[in-house]
Amino acid sequence: MPIDTLYRTRECEWIDVEAPTREDIQFLHERYEINNLLLEDTLDPNHLPKYEEDGNVKFYLLRESTELERKSLNTISDISTKIGIFLLDNTIITIHRMKTKSISETKKFINEDEKNFSSHSIALMISLLIMKSFDDESISLLETMDNIENEIFLKNTNHTTQIRRLYKLKRKSGLNSRVLSISTDAIDKFKLLNLQDSQVVDLKDKHKDVVADFDHLNTQITNLISMFLALSDQKANQVMKVLAIYSVYFLPITFIAGVYGMNFDEMPELHNKNGYYFTLGLMALIVIITFIYARRKRW
Known part of the structure; x- marks a missing residue:
């Protein structure tokens, strides 16, 4: 997909690149003088969340939870996709491999609102929506766990199928927890931007809430697996x-x-x-x- 300008005013310009090619990376390097090493990080599908600063360039690499169902649950790319955010003075550049809700919803919001947005406020909105994607995922996993629990204790279902579903649920929850845990440092670095303290606190609180939700979910899944095994032993x-x-x-x-x-x-x-x-x-x-x-x- 070609390089697209999603928002432009006198105070701010938002450049978005979906599924970047080597030519796109080279253009961004020459046009905005961004370090090639930072741009190369956006091509690695399994890169972990981080924050880096190079000169006047602030680079946030975050990961958004995806609804795409993968058979294998071995790496963080199986449950999330990365979004690179470059901040250069009044310019924000976002790079991602696939369509994401955080980008599309932020674009829709700023186009419908008549206010002027800064590059830092756009980065904040994207980050809040990224945290919301994990919040939605935790709710979905919790509903799935409740359904499995009802089938185990109230219905006579195939135990082999249930233990496989519980294992898959535990893997997904664990990978999401890992992404959120590693994202802590990058989220904390939003205090370096030209934002109100209350806005940064909102982002940190949202991150803490989602981390707590997945910690609770991991505990619940572990307890359910233990109860399931105990129930199987009781039946035997x-x-x-x-x-x-x-x-x-x-x-x-x-x-x-x-x-x-x-x-x-x-x-x-x-x-x-x-x-x-x-x-x-x-x-x-x-x-x-x-x-x-x-x-x-x-x-």
């Missing part, structure tokens, strides 16, 4: 308990059947016409006594 123990009870019933009568199954000429009741019925009655009596004993012991 219940099955073993039933099998053990049947073994208690059949062990004595199996012993009697084994004794009378031995091939000896002289055995009690062997030639008695009622011996067969006597033995069956003894087996039934043992089963009844065992049942009464188990009931009294509340087994």
Whole structure:
């Protein structure tokens, strides 16, 4: 996508580059005299959030949570996309690999508002919307966790499927927490911009709220996994308990059947016409006594 001017006044110019090419990077280097090393960072899909300053250039590299569902959840690029923000005097340059809500919504807002915006205030709006994307993601993950919890405890669902969903949920939540944790330094550096203290505090508070939400979510998911495993063990123990009870019933009568199954000429009741019925009655009596004993012991 070509380099686009999203906003221009006497006080501010906003340049946006989506899916930058090497030619775009070279143009920005020559036109705005931005360090090539900083521009190269915007091409790395897995680059971590950071803040750097080079001369009059302030560089913020942030990551926005994406709704794109990935099969693999191994790196932060599977749950987020990076946005590079360059601030040069009255110019702001944003570079990103794909369409993002923070850029499109900021563009829509400033075009509908008649006020004049500075490059620093635009950077702040983008950052607030980036934090909001993580807030939305935490709400979505929490709803998913609630659905899984209901299926585990209220419905008879496939446990293998549920443990896979819980694992995936834990991976996504953990990666989001990592991105937010690493973003702390970059968010703190917004105090260097020409912004009101209350605006910077709002951004920091939003960041802290989202970090707290994901910390809570990680704890809840860990607890749910533990409860799920405990429930699975309980069900397995219940099955073993039933099998053990049947073994208690059949062990004595199996012993009697084994004794009378031995091939000896002289055995009690062997030639008695009622011996067969006597033995069956003894087996039934043992089963009844065992049942009464188990009931009294509340087994």
